[in-house]
Amino acid sequence: MGQQETVATSLADTVREGIGAALAQVDADLARRYPGDPGTRQPVHTVYVPGDAFAADTLRSWGDQALAALDAHAPDAGALAAVLGLSDALADEVHDRVRAKLLREPVEDLRIDFEDGYGPRPDAEEDAAAARAAALVAAAYENGTAAPYMGIRMKCMEAAVRDRGIRTLDIFLTRLMEAGGLPDGLVLTLPKVTYAEQVTAMVRLLEAFERAHGLESGRLGFEIQIETTQSILGADGRATVARMIEAAEGRATSLHYGTFDYSASCGVSAAHQSLDHPVADHAKAVMQVAAAGTGVRLSDGSTNVLPVGPADRVHAAWRLHHGLVSRSLARAYYQGWDMHPAHLPTRYAAVYAFYRGGLEQAAARLAAYVAKAGGDVMDEPATAKALSGYLLRGLDCGAVDTAEVARLTGLTRADLDTLAGRPAATGV
Secondary structure (H helix, E strand, C coil), X not given: CCCCCCCCCCCCHHHHHHHHHHCHXXXXXXXXXXXXXXXXXXXXXXXXXXXXXXXXXHHHHHHHHHHHHHHHHCXXXXXXXXXXXXXXXXXXXXXXXXXXXXXXXXXXXXXXXXXXXXXXXXXXXXXXXXXXXXXXXXXXXXXXXXXXXXXXXXXXXXXXCHHHHHHHHHHHHHHHHHCCCCCCCEEXXXXXXXXXXXXXXXXHHHHHHHHHHCCCCCCCCEXXXXXXXXXXXCCCCCEHXXXXXXXXXXXXXXXXXXXXXXXXXXXXXXXHCCCCCHHHHHHHHHHHHHHCCXXXXXXXXXXXXXXXXXXHHHHHHHHHHHHHHHHHHHCCCCCEEECCHHHHHHHHHHHHHHHHHCHHHHHHHHHHHHHCCCCCCCCCHHHHHHHHHXXXXXXXXXXXXXXXXXXHHCCCHHHHHHHHCCCCXXXX
């Protein structure tokens, strides 16, 4: 082999080194602020249950009620397809998987509510309810009946309810520690945040609890619920939600959009408060950009149109819910809030149709990218990352199976994690 020719350059090494030194702080800042996806499973929904209504059989009860609704109003694939407009190619698989999901794991994320869904109570009553909720959560994780994610929504950091919210959180977490420790799937929700300083207060609160129990710093994270106009745009004209993520100091796990409080704060009349209203789309677009790359997930809100009553009303509510969930998924909101057990069939139908409907195309594009093969789409690394993330979400929720993804792509779960830029799979 001949001697390699030297390529001429004009700049001294000191120029490159100087630029590197000048940008060192920027490099560190980018790594801190934008760590990327945490690599954990994101639930497809959250179910809220009032603190006084939560019981040991709540999860199974929601599953049974959802199954009863499915069997009564869409007992087979053809009936479900007729209601929701599913294609023949998807109907059988979606119906079968929805039914299996409702039997196996009807709720992916449960929030025991001590805020709007609970209301003001005597202190002694809320104390007892918080302690009872912790005992039930601990028992569920111990006996294997827990949802992948469970936790509470406390009252907000506004002056009128601040002390009560802090006390409820303290009781709940303390009882969990007494029962054996904090479960891996624990989720805490801070509602009605208006100022970044309220997020900072939540951080200081969790730091104090960690110190009191000798826990690793950062063990406790929390969701920020976006329900006020001030959480989107501050009085100074800045995007407040971005400041809130920063104020969380790495503890923010997700942003949850609150459909009805936010819509009302914008003056939207009750009849028009919906996930697809322009004020909702604006708020969620700001949330999406603020959270991009930070590792903070996004969750959409809910519909308050319940699938109850005669079949025609159930079917109409199902079509509405299915359409809203499908719309959110297409807009990269992969999680939402379900208010009633009968929402679960259409939640999973929409989610499963979304992932199964695009499975073959996504798999073919990813396989071609990995093989550097041709095709009618020229994909880049960023697109391969998105394709892998799409398949991983489908695997996590049960829409698709590992074997069929491997058959279509030739890739393992670990391969998908790598392409998606995730750490190795870590369960929940």
